[in-house]
Structure formats: C-alpha cells, structure tokens
Amino acid sequence: MTRQHTQKIAVALITASAVLVVIPIIAVIAYIVVQGAGAISWEFLTARPRNGMTEGGIMPAILGTLILTLGTSIVCIPLALGAAIYLAEYAKDNRLTRWVRLAIVNLAGIPSIVYGLFGLGAFVLFMQFGTSILAGSLTLGIMTLPVVISTAEEAILSVPQEFRLVSQSLGATRWQTIRHQVLPHALPGIITGVILGLSRAAGETAPILFTVAAFYLPTLPSSISDQTMALPYHLYVIATQVPGMPLSVQYGTALVLLLLVLSLTLVATIIRTRMRRRRDW
Amino acid sequence: MNLTQFAKERYAEAAVRARPAGNRIRQRWTEFLVEGMIQLSGVSTIVIVALIFLFLLREGLPTFLDIPLRQLFGGRWYPIEGLYGLWPLIVGSLIVTVGAVVIAVPRGLTTAIYLGEIAPPWQREILKPLIEVLAGIPSIVLGFLGWVALAPIVQSLGAPTGLTALTGSLILAYMALPTIISISEDALYAVPKEYRDGALAIGATQWQTIWRVVLPAARSGLAMAIMLGIGRAIGETMAVMMVTGNAAFVPELGLDMPLSPVRTMTATIAAEMGEVAQGSQHYSVLFGIGIVLFVITFAINMLAGRLVGVTVRRKGGSV
Numbered sequence: 001m002t003r004q005h006t007q008k009i010a011v012a013l014i015t016a017s018a019v020l021v022v023i024p025i026i027a028v029i030a031y032i033v034v035q036g037a038g039a040i041s042w043e044f045l046t047a048r049p050r051n052g053m054t055e056g057g058i059m060p061a062i063l064g065t066l067i068l069t070l071g072t073s074i075v076c077i078p079l080a081l082g083a084a085i086y087l088a089e090y091a092k093d094n095r096l097t098r099w100v101r102l103a104i105v106n107l108a109g110i111p112s113i114v115y116g117l118f119g120l121g122a123f124v125l126f127m128q129f130g131t132s133i134l135a136g137s138l139t140l141g142i143m144t145l146p147v148v149i150s151t152a153e154e155a156i157l158s159v160p161q162e163f164r165l166v167s168q169s170l171g172a173t174r175w176q177t178i179r180h181q182v183l184p185h186a187l188p189g190i191i192t193g194v195i196l197g198l199s200r201a202a203g204e205t206a207p208i209l210f211t212v213a214a215f216y217l218p219t220l221p222s223s224i225s226d227q228t229m230a231l232p233y234h235l236y237v238i239a240t241q242v243p244g245m246p247l248s249v250q251y252g253t254a255l256v257l258l259l260l261v262l263s264l265t266l267v268a269t270i271i272r273t274r275m276r277r278r279r280d281w
Numbered sequence: 282m283n284l285t286q287f288a289k290e291r292y293a294e295a296a297v298r299a300r301p302a303g304n305r306i307r308q309r310w311t312e313f314l315v316e317g318m319i320q321l322s323g324v325s326t327i328v329i330v331a332l333i334f335l336f337l338l339r340e341g342l343p344t345f346l347d348i349p350l351r352q353l354f355g356g357r358w359y360p361i362e363g364l365y366g367l368w369p370l371i372v373g374s375l376i377v378t379v380g381a382v383v384i385a386v387p388r389g390l391t392t393a394i395y396l397g398e399i400a401p402p403w404q405r406e407i408l409k410p411l412i413e414v415l416a417g418i419p420s421i422v423l424g425f426l427g428w429v430a431l432a433p434i435v436q437s438l439g440a441p442t443g444l445t446a447l448t449g450s451l452i453l454a455y456m457a458l459p460t461i462i463s464i465s466e467d468a469l470y471a472v473p474k475e476y477r478d479g480a481l482a483i484g485a486t487q488w489q490t491i492w493r494v495v496l497p498a499a500r501s502g503l504a505m506a507i508m509l510g511i512g513r514a515i516g517e518t519m520a521v522m523m524v525t526g527n528a529a530f531v532p533e534l535g536l537d538m539p540l541s542p543v544r545t546m547t548a549t550i551a552a553e554m555g556e557v558a559q560g561s562q563h564y565s566v567l568f569g570i571g572i573v574l575f576v577i578t579f580a581i582n583m584l585a586g587r588l589v590g591v592t593v594r595r596k597g598g599s600v
Contacts, residue, residue, distance in 0.1 A: 003486050003489060004486065006486070006488055006489075007489070010488040010492075011399060011487070011488065013391070014391045014394055014395045014399060015395060015399065017387070017388055017391035017392060018391060018395035018396070018400075018408070020388065021388050021392045021412075021458060021462075022392075022408060022411060025411055025414065025415045025455075026411070028418070028423070028426060029414070029418075031426070031430065032426070078322070079322050079325060080322075082318060082319045082321070082322025082325075083322045083323045083326055085319050086319045086322060086323030090316065090319060090320065090323070091323065099327050100323050100324065100326055100327060102582075102583070103326040103327040103329070103330045104326050105582050105586055106330050106578075106579055106582045106583075107326065107329065107330060108582075109509070109512045109516070109578045109579070109581060109582040110333065110516070110575060110578055110579075111516025111517070111518065111547055112516065112518060113518040113547045113571070113574070114337070114516070114571050114574050114575055114578075115333075116550075116551075116554075117336075117337060117340075117550065117554075117567075117568055117571040118336050118337065120554070121336040121337070121339065121340045121568070122332065122336045125559065126336070142329055145326065145329070149326070173308055173312050174312065174316075175311065175312050175315045175316065176308075196417075199417055200417070202419075203417075203418075203419025203420070203421070203422070204419070205420070205421045205518075205519045206518040206519055206547075206551055209551055209554070210554055210555065232419055232421045232519075233421075235422070235425055236421055236424075236425075236519060239425050239428060239429070239523070240428070240523060250425065250429070254422050254425050254426075257419060257421070257422060258418065258419070258422050261417055261418070261419055262414060262417055264417075265413060265414060265417040269410055269413065
C-alpha cells in the first residue's frame with residue numbers, strides 16, 4: 001500500500017467519523033421537534049397544569065425558568081464582569097493571579113450536582129433562605145461564573161492595545177480607559193458570553209433540585225423566598241415520577257425547553273458573528 | 282491691556298486650573314474604589330471555591346469520622362439498614378465514564394482533526410455551530426430521549442432492561458463530545474503553520490503531516506481535551522440518573538458488564554437527597570460523596586491546568 005492510499009483511507013475514515021458525530025445531533029433535535037410539535041398550543045404555553053399535570057399547560061414551569069434565569073444574571077453578571085476586567089486589565093503575572101485562574105478552571109469543572117449540594121448547605125440551610133428563588137438563583141449564578149468570566153476576558157483582551165495607549169496618552173486614567181474605550185468595544189463579546197452562560201443555567205436541573213424546584217405548585221411564586229416550578233425539573237418529574245403521563249406532553253415540554261435554550265444559544269452566536277464581521281480593526 | 286482685563290484673565294486661568302484639580306481628587310477616589318471592587322471580584326473566585334469545599338466538609342465530614350472505613354469502602358449500599366458502602370457507586374461511575382470515554386475520545390479527536398485540518402471553510406461554518414448546539418442541549422433533554430427512545434434500542438440488543446451502563450455511556454459520550462472537540466481543535470490550531478508547510482514541502486502526504494507532525498505537536502492540548510471530557514462525564518447527573526437503571530450493586534466482571542444496570546455517585550446524591558432528614562447519617566454520607574466528586578474533578582482540573590502550563594511555556598520558548 002502506498003502512502004497515497006493510506007492518505008485516502010485515513011481522510012475517508014476521519015470524514016466518516018465526523019459525519020457519525022454530526023448525524024445524531026441533527027437526529028436528536030429533529031426527533032424532539034417532530035414528536036413535540038403536536039403538543040404545543042397556546043393553552044400548553046399559557047395555562048396551568050390540570051388533572052395531575054396530565055392536561056393543561058406548563059406556564060408555571062416556563063415562568064419559573066425565566067425568573068431563575070433573571071435571578072442568575074443578577075447574581076452572576078457583576079461578579080463575572082469584575083473578575084474578567086481584573087484578569088484582563090489589572091492582574092499581574094504573580095501567584096495570586098495564577099490562583100484566581102486555577103479557581104476559575106476548577107469552578108468550571110465542579111459537577112452541577114455538587115453545586116446543588118453547596119447551595120443546599122450554604123444558602124438553604126446555613127443562611128436560612130429555605131428552598132427559594134433566592135437560593136436557587138445564587139446557586140445557578142455561581143455555577144455560571146466561569147463561563148461568563150472566560151468569554152468576557154477573551155472579549156476584553158481582543159480589544160487592541162493601541163486603543164488603551166491612545167486613551168491613556170490623552171490623560172485618561174486606567175479606569176476611564178476601561179470604562180470608555182475598552183468595555184464598549186468588548187461589549188458584544190461580553191453579551192455573547194453572558195447569554196451562553198444563561199442558556200446553560202436555564203437548562204440545568206441538578207443545581208435546582210434541592211435549592212428551589214417544586215414538584216407542583218398550585219400558585220405562582222410571589223416573592224424571592226418562594227419555591228417555583230422550573231422547566232428542566234418539570235420534565236424530569238413528568239417523565240419519571242408521574243405514572244400515566246401522556247408522551248405528547250413529555251415531548252412537548254422537552255421541545256419548549258430545547259427551543260428556549262437553543263434560541264438563547266442562537267442569539268449569542270448571531271451577535272458574535274455580526275461582531276466579527278463588523279470589527280474594523 | 283489694562284489691569285482689570287489682566288485680572289480677569291488670571292482668574293479665568295486659575296478657574297481652568299482649579300477645575301481639573303478638584304476632578305482629579307474625585308477621579309482618584311473613583312479609581313481607587315473601582316479598582317478595589319474589581320480586585321475583590323477577582324479574588325472572590327478563590328473564596329468561592331474554598332467556600333464550596335468548606336460547606337461540603339461541614340456537612341459531610343462527620344461521615345468519614347463516624348463510619349468505619351471498612352464499611353465505607355464495602356460493597357453494600359443499603360441506607361435503610363444503615364449500610365453505606367461507596368464501592369458500588371464508585372464502580373458504577375467508573376464503568377459509565379470509561380464507556381463514555383471509549384466512545385467519545387476517538388470520535389472527538391477525529392472530528393477535531395476533520396474540522397481543523399481537512400474540512401473546507403464552508404463546512405467548518407456549519408459544523409462548529411452544530412457542535413455548539415450539542416453543547417447547549419440540556420442534559421435533562423438528552424436523558425429524557427435516552428429514557429424514551431434509546432433504552433428500547435439497547436434492550437433489543439439483548440439486555441434484560443434498556444436502562445444500563447451502556448445507555449448511560451452513549452448519552453454521556455455525546456455530552457462530553459463538545460468539550461473534547463473544541464479543546465482539541467484549539468490545540469491543533471495552536472500548532473504553527475510552518476510545521477505543516479515544512480512537512481508537506483519535504484514530500485509528506487497530508488495524513489503523514491497530521492499523524493507525524495501535527496498530532497505530536499498538539500499532544501498536551503489533546504491530553505487536556507480528553508481529561509476535561511472525563512471530568513465532564515464523571516460529573517454529569519440527570520441524564521445518567523434517568524438511563525442507567527439505578528441499581529446500587531457491583532456488576533459481575535465480564536463482557537456483558539456494560540449491559541447491566543448501575544448507579545453512579547452523582548445519581549445517588551440527586552435521587553436520595555430529597556428524602557433524607559437533614560443532619561442524619563444518610564444526609565451526611567451524601568455530602569461525603571459530594572466531597573469525593575469535588576476532589577476527583579479538582580484533581581483532574583489541576584492536572585489539565587499543568588498541561589496548559591506546559592504548552593504555554595513551550596510556545597513561549599520557541600517564539
């Protein structure tokens with residue numbers, strides 16, 4: 001066998017393997033869309049569950065996930081932005097900075113269920129927030145930190161050094177430079193990171209299991225110390241805990257969750273592509 | 282110029298000078314405050330990791346002190362009878378994770394090679410967002426699909442039930458793929474173009490270039506991709522809980538081991554924490570499992586961090 005043969009065979013195998021990775025992704029999404037589309041109606045999206053959750057809609061779960069996503073962003077964004085600016089603009093190459101980076105890498109690696117345990121131990125029990133939107137948002141917010149920090153840092157670093165030099169040579173202070181020159185140019189990248197982080201948080205189940213999620217609630221939450229239903233947990237509940245659940249409702253719930261999360265991902269991707277195209281440096 | 286005019290001008294000038302001076306003091310304060318807050322949020326990441334570990338220890342440590350080690354690493358997990366042997370759970374996590382790695386690593390690496398070295402740009406434009414989409418699918422949705430769609434297929438392979446370690450491995454593999462692909466693609470991208478040009482110039486085929494030049498040059502990055510993929514697989518909870526059958530015993534060694542139901546560490550926490558009394562021994566043991574998971578993923582990430590250090594240093598040396 002000549003090396004040209006090996007070349008052809010190798011490339012063919014690699015291509016085949018890549019195709020095998022991609023096909024199931026498309027199949028999974030198509031399958032859920034096809035199976036779930038029938039269940040989706042105005043009532044399904046806006047009504048409360050009835051008759052042991054087998055009829056009616058999933059509005060409380062959708063609303064709960066939206067509230068939790070909002071809470072997550074309030075917890076996560078200020079801290080993540082601060083940490084990203086610190087790493088990109090202020091951090092010197094010293095031991096402290098290395099520790100901060102190590103901490104972020106480790107935060108990214110901690111399993112989501114361990115965040116759930118931490119939220120239970122720290123927020124629900126120690127700080128006595130109870131199983132509440134507050135405890136859940138804090139848990140999800142901390143879990144989302146590493147994603148947002150690393151994308152925001154990358155966005156800040158991608159702003160050319162000349163912008164900073166010119167600004168400072170005109171007499172601006174370091175913070176003025178960051179506030180008026182660096183952040184505006186890094187903003188699309190930062191927003192992309194935030195949205196990506198939130199889309200992960202919106203789909204997570206394990207961290208909210210013991211911190212906020214409710215099996216079923218007759219009323220909507222009225223304050224941040226209330227429990228709430230949430231889409232991912234609701235899907236888990238109706239798929240495994242409620243016998244006799246119509247499959248169409250299950251697929252419909254999965255589809256709504258998938259669409260919610262993927263539309264966030266899509267928005268983030270679009271912002272990023274546009275930014276790359278429009279970038280004039 | 283008369284005296285009044287001169288005085289007016291002096292005043293104006295003084296005013297102009299004075300204004301920035303006042304501003305400068307305020308500026309210095311703002312600067313000081315803002316920098317302080319930024320520094321604080323940077324350091325807070327370290328504090329958070331420490332707090333997570335401390336709270337796990339606080340709730341879980343009594344376990345390791347109260348239960349005899351022999352029982353803790355014994356083969357019987359019967360919380361109702363007060364028997365907390367972690368061995369079945371550790372083995373369960375291990376089987377599912379090894380299975381996922383065996384499935385995901387070859388596919389992940391070849392897909393990264395395809396994306397980085399072979400695919401024309403238009404295909405890359407389609408494939409990369411698609412892999413991001415895969416990363417974005419919530420684990421509960423994949424778990425749900427595994428439960429309703431994949432399990433019957435696995436059952437038709439001859440297993441007594443569709444909820445097995447293999448089902449879990451298959452789902453986990455696809456969840457670990459985006460991590461493996463994107464990090465190894467970065468590693469391939471970081472290999473200087475001159476290496477490829479040099480190899481091609483002395484007559485190597487594209488495959489020889491990839492196999493003998495690019496892959497060896499990127500190996501520490503590829504190792505990191507595999508390790509972070511393992512970390513992702515070990516920590517996954519919901520999908521695994523739904524599809525692995527949740528049987529807390531050690532399956533017999535053999536070829537059909539992947540076809541037996543197992544229970545992982547993560548699934549045990551998720552399934553049982555809702556039902557235990559706070560402060561009981563069972564509660565404490567579940568936090569103990571959390572400590573084990575924390576330590577495992579911490580170790581994996583430290584090792585991966587080392588590898589990044591190696592790559593950076595080498596690049597720094599050659600440039």
